[in-house]
Amino acid sequence: MQRNFARFVHSAARKQLLEKIIRVDHIGELAANYIYAGQMVVMKGTAQSQIIENMWKEEKDHLDIMEKLVAKHEVPPTIFAPIFGAAAYALGVGTALLGKEGAMACTIAVEELIGQHYNDQIKELINDDPVEHKELLQTLAKMRDEELHHHDLGIQNDGLKAPFYQSLKWVIQSGCKGAIWISEKV
Ligand SMILES: [Fe+2]
Ligand SMILES: [Fe+2]
Structure with a gap:
């Protein structure tokens, strides 16, 4: 009886962990798509547009992966998805x-x-549980590697030379942290 209860608590905690991870990653990838959609409105036809298009293409794949995971695990998307989407689009256009x-x-x-x-x-x-989550771990590691590649492309293409880079970075990262905090909860 006690063992069954412990198992029940453990599987409930695991479900909660998976829901938290999938919900926040789903909105994150959706937001990434909105950022690049916004940037391309301004950057279309410039020398950088192909780099942005390529990163955007990987973000489309990421979103596709997350949408399948949302469906598979029946995770309700964050209720703030429309607001975060609009904010991401504005961030893309603005930057x-x-x-x-x-x-x-x-x-x-x-x-x-x-x-x-x-x-x-x-x-x-x-x-x-590394065995239980093997597939998801591989997925997240691949996406992480691609995000870090985007990070490096940003540096190679003079992102650090942006006006007020440090302030810009602080504002963007604070906004993202706030969105992550909220999306992990609702
Ligand atoms: Fe991504
Ligand atoms: Fe990315």
């Missing part, structure tokens, strides 16, 4: 209006945070 460096600075700031965030989730899943 691109600062110039190509601004657009790349946005990618650097976001991906630095998201790379860490995926690593934190990977640690949580390994602590819970």
